[in-house]
Amino acid sequence: MTEKQTWSQRFESALHPAIARFNASISFDIELIEYDITGSQAHAKMLAHTGIISHAEGEALFTGLEQVRQEYRQGQFQPGIDAEDVHFAVEKRLTEIVGDVGKKLHTARSRNDQVGTDTRLYLRDQIQQIRQLLRDFQTVLVDIAEKNVETLIPGYTHLQRAQPLSLAHHLLAYFQMAQRDWERLEDVYSRVNISPLGCGALAGTTFPIDRQYTAKLLDFDHVYANSLDGVSDRDFAIEFLCAASIIMVHLSRLSEEVILWASEEFRFVTLKDSCATGSSIMPQKKNPDVPELVRGKTGRVFGHLQAMLVIMKGLPLAYNKDLQEDKEGIFDSVNTVKACLEAMTILLQxxxxxxxxxLATAVTEDFANATDVADYLAARGVPFREAYNIVGKVVKTSIAAGKLLKDLQLEEWQQIHPAFAADIYEAISPRQVVAARNSYGGTGFVQVRQAIINARTQLGVS
Known part of the structure; x- marks a missing residue:
């Protein structure tokens, strides 16, 4: 049997070794150790501030906790399975350092509000790191866009050629997705940044604690107004996982496009050796591993969101051991999103x-300018729906004749409708087709240049 744990005298024996292993979370919640120490230091200060313990005891606890932090950073403190979780591990080592005063740290606190505090401190920090990675990703998108305002690329709907676009416009669509991600995480942060410390196990405490004091020390914006809610709430985790999933959706969509663009069928991009691998059997191949892995890892984050929803859906108030299962999903999602953002940024850069x-050839080899022929007629008084039907017939006969619209002679155009004149060729040239779409938010070069200016302004906002 294992060593008896820090339970009350209600228990006469220790856990069965297999149950101890099953019950323990130290293998993964060690990720929270520095956040646990920071939260405990704030709690110790509050205990001294309110007179629950003496100032000398508060200082001893604070200093001892800092020693635990340094020992961990230097690899001298590496708790194992006997510690059960990170909270007991820190408290046990603290008591070894400072003596019996270490046993006073847990006064007016439960592991329930403690782990909630630790998780929020961790996630708060990680959200800011992810937001910075989003900014790095956006910056690269804008840098590439700025060099490619007048580079044309086929645009698609239903994965069928639709209308030509400025390549910059295409890339800036992902900038806007990432901007929403950046803003969404800021909103999530506001609900992460609420302190449960002082909620106790579920009902608060009889000690004269000052929850606002610890919240201020830990830079929380607010404290939970209901102790039951404070220890059992994981809405903030679900919201984060939802935001993380949406980030992965955006990265996966871009990944899919890069995979298509790098294929022999599209040939829009070439993969550099630094971001591609080869085949173990086919020497000619260069594989888009980075976008494929991003596309694949997206499912992991989706899975963690689903798991978190399932964990929460049937939990009665207040804390339940099920909530131990929140951490691995959160940790893995954080690591996955950060790794994918970094990899995609490097791939693009x-x-x-x-x-x-x-690309220049691709925008001249289809009927993506057909809408512009209809617009040409509409601008000369032909009702658009009538013009639409006329052009549909023209496309049909051109395909049968093996021609593109640019190959039609002026006489053929005028046989179709007398409104056509020699300027039809300029109107349907790919560059003019793109430039003409000058409505706000469109792909016209004037609009795209302004969009780049606007994006640079957004990047300057902290």
Whole structure:
């Protein structure tokens, strides 16, 4: 049997070894150790501030906790399975350092409000790191866009050629997605940044604690107004996992496009050796591993969101051991999102080369300018729906004849409708097709240049 744990005299024996292993969380919640120490230091200060313990005892606890932190950083403190969780591990080592005064640290506190505090401190820090990675990702998108305002790329709907676009406009669509991600995380942060410390196990405490004092020490904006809610709430975790899932959706969509663009069928980009691998059997291949892995890892984050929802859906108030299962999903989602953002940023910055000649050719080899022919007629008084039907017939006969619209002679255009004149060729040239879409938010070069200015302004906002 294992050593008896820090329970009350209600228990006569220790846990069965297999149950002890099953019950323990130290293997993964060690991730929270520095946040646990920071929260405990604030709690110790509050105990001294309110007179629950003496100032000398408060200082001893604070200093001892800092020693635990340094020992951990230096690899001298590495708690094992006997510690059960990070909270007991820290408290046990603290007591070894400062003596019996260490046993006073847990006064007016439960592991329930303690772990809630630790998790929020951790997630608060990670959200800010992810937001910075989003900014790095956005910056690269804007840098590439700025160089490619007048580079054209086929635009698609239903994965069918639709209308040509400015490549910059296409990339800036992902900038806007990432901007929403950045803003969404800021909103999530506001609900992460609420302190449960002082809620106790579920009902508060009889000690004269000052919850606002610890909240201020830990830079929390507010404290939970209901102790039951404070220890059992994981809405903030669900919201974070939802925001993380949406980030992964955006990265996965871009990944899919890069995979398509790098294929022999599209040939819009070439993968550089620094961000691609080869085949173990086919020497000619260069595989888009980075976007494929991002696309694959997206499912992990989705799974953690689903798991968190399932964990919470049937829990009665207040704390239940089920909530131990929140951490691994949160930790893995944080690590996955950070790794994917970093990898995609590197891929864009130094792993891709756009094949400009291929792009230039691609926008001339289809009927993506058909809408502009209809717009041409509509601008000359032909009702748009009538113009739409006329152009549909033209496309049909052109395909049968093996021609593109640019190949039609002026006489053929005028046989179709007398409103056509020699300027039809300029109107349907890919560059003019793009430039003409000058409505706000459109792909026209004037609009795209302004969008880049606006994006730079957004990047300057902290």
């Amino acid at each position: 130094e792993g891709l080369e756009f094949r400009y000649q291929r």
